[in-house]
Amino acid sequence: MEKNNEEPESPRFSSSSDGSATRVETSLGGVYRIRARVLPYLTGFVHLAPFEDGWALIDSGSGTEESNEDIERGFEVVRREFEPTLDVARVKRIFLTHAHVDHSGGASYWRERTGAEVWIHAFESRLLTAYDACARVENLRYERFLLESGVASEKIRGILDGFGFRPGRVRETEVARKLIGGERVGDFRFVYLPGHSPGHVAILFGDVVFSGDLLLSKTLAQIWPSRATPQTGVVNYLLSLDELRRIALEFERRLGAKLTPLPAHEEPIDDIPRATERALRGFERRNRRLLALLEESDAPLSLEEIANKMYWSGRPNREFFALSDVGARVEFLLQLGLLEIVETERLSADNPVLRYRRALFSDAESAENTVEKILRANRARYDSEPVERDAELPRD
Numbered sequence: 001m002e003k004n005n006e007e008p009e010s011p012r013f014s015s016s017s018d019g020s021a022t023r024v025e026t027s028l029g030g031v032y033r034i035r036a037r038v039l040p041y042l043t044g045f046v047h048l049a050p051f052e053d054g055w056a057l058i059d060s061g062s063g064t065e066e067s068n069e070d071i072e073r074g075f076e077v078v079r080r081e082f083e084p085t086l087d088v089a090r091v092k093r094i095f096l097t098h099a100h101v102d103h104s105g106g107a108s109y110w111r112e113r114t115g116a117e118v119w120i121h122a123f124e125s126r127l128l129t130a131y132d133a134c135a136r137v138e139n140l141r142y143e144r145f146l147l148e149s150g151v152a153s154e155k156i157r158g159i160l161d162g163f164g165f166r167p168g169r170v171r172e173t174e175v176a177r178k179l180i181g182g183e184r185v186g187d188f189r190f191v192y193l194p195g196h197s198p199g200h201v202a203i204l205f206g207d208v209v210f211s212g213d214l215l216l217s218k219t220l221a222q223i224w225p226s227r228a229t230p231q232t233g234v235v236n237y238l239l240s241l242d243e244l245r246r247i248a249l250e251f252e253r254r255l256g257a258k259l260t261p262l263p264a265h266e267e268p269i270d271d272i273p274r275a276t277e278r279a280l281r282g283f284e285r286r287n288r289r290l291l292a293l294l295e296e297s298d299a300p301l302s303l304e305e306i307a308n309k310m311y312w313s314g315r316p317n318r319e320f321f322a323l324s325d326v327g328a329r330v331e332f333l334l335q336l337g338l339l340e341i342v343e344t345e346r347l348s349a350d351n352p353v354l355r356y357r358r359a360l361f362s363d364a365e366s367a368e369n370t371v372e373k374i375l376r377a378n379r380a381r382y383d384s385e386p387v388e389r390d391a392e393l394p395r396d
């Protein structure tokens with residue numbers, strides 16, 4: 001395993017001698033961050049935090065042999081170097097931030113290994129209890145999305161087999177509690193923050209938050225078109241990011257301390273408001289690039305053509321993520337009236353490919369600050385002056 005040299009230099013973080021685990025000091029004692037190769041091209045982290053007279057495991061890796069072994073080794077390292085009484089059998093709960101395979105694929109293995117209850121948001125619990133059935137439906141929805149995007153039908157299987165939900169990919173397991181959001185148990189509080197996935201939760205614990213894939217330190221979180229996966233999409237994602245920022249600011253205002261997110265990939269983030277700001281700016285830049293591409297193009301473009309122009313990097317694995325990202329952005333910009341679909345009269349089941357251009361009547365101003373507009377609109381829902389209650393009511 002590679003030496004872990006990504007963790008910040010801070011007295012709160014002490015790395016194990018081989019770098020596979022890190023102790024993080026929190027206001028409620030030490031929590032542990034265990035590194036695992038969750039997919040051949042992806043490193044992730046699971047976390048251990050004190051729960052009752054034992055531990056809670058936050059996320060479970062992907063369930064591949066390599067991922068399970070890395071986490072097993074991480075437990076051993078934590079026991080040897082930090083927590084002599086740690087024992088896999090003392091894990092009482094498995095809390096999942098969401099049901100993407102790199103977080104939930106290991107749930108059945110760790111449930112059997114520890115006897116712990118698995119908790120996940122209601123919107124994603126069937127991805128654990130009835131994965132194969134869900135995977136087939138998700139695949140069908142995604143297949144339609146890819147056909148609409150202009151991807152040749154013979155390429156679709158390969159794209160979905162690589163990354164999508166694939167029947168047989170995850171071993172199904174029981175869910176003991178379906179969360180909605182707002183629950184508290186022990187020192188944990190679950191906050192519903194959808195967008196990156198339909199039932200994504202962040203889990204607050206003292207002055208840290210296990211933030212899953214909502215906000216990463218180096219890259220932008222993956223987004224998905226909501227017409228392929230309901231409760232994802234740009235608007236849900238942006239509102240959740242803004243809510244995380246609000247929670248962090250509120251935490252700081254009330255307790256005079258910073259809330260530190262422990263994301264499931266990349267290194268921890270030391271300042272949520274600054275990191276959200278950076279993510280939102282990056283998000284806006286990509287929207288502008290997409291709009292500029294369509295502005296400069298002589299002909300309307302399909303999603304596949306836009307994805308190729310925006311993201312083509314020669315790596316075959318990127319296609320699925322690039323198409324999903326562009327699909328989500330185009331959906332959003334279309335909703336804002338900045339794009340339009342052309343030649344709709346020629347669309348049919350045999351010819352489902354949607355092509356886009358800049359909307360003829362959209363002014364330059366409305367293409368600025370697409371992200372800020374949505375955030376402001378959302379805050380205004382709560383900030384507006386109370387309406388005169390009786391003013392509009394008919395009287396007799």
Ligand SMILES: [Zn+2]
Binds near residue numbers: 100196213
């Ligand atoms: Zn994810």
Ligand SMILES: [Zn+2]
Binds near residue numbers: 100103
């Ligand atoms: Zn992930």
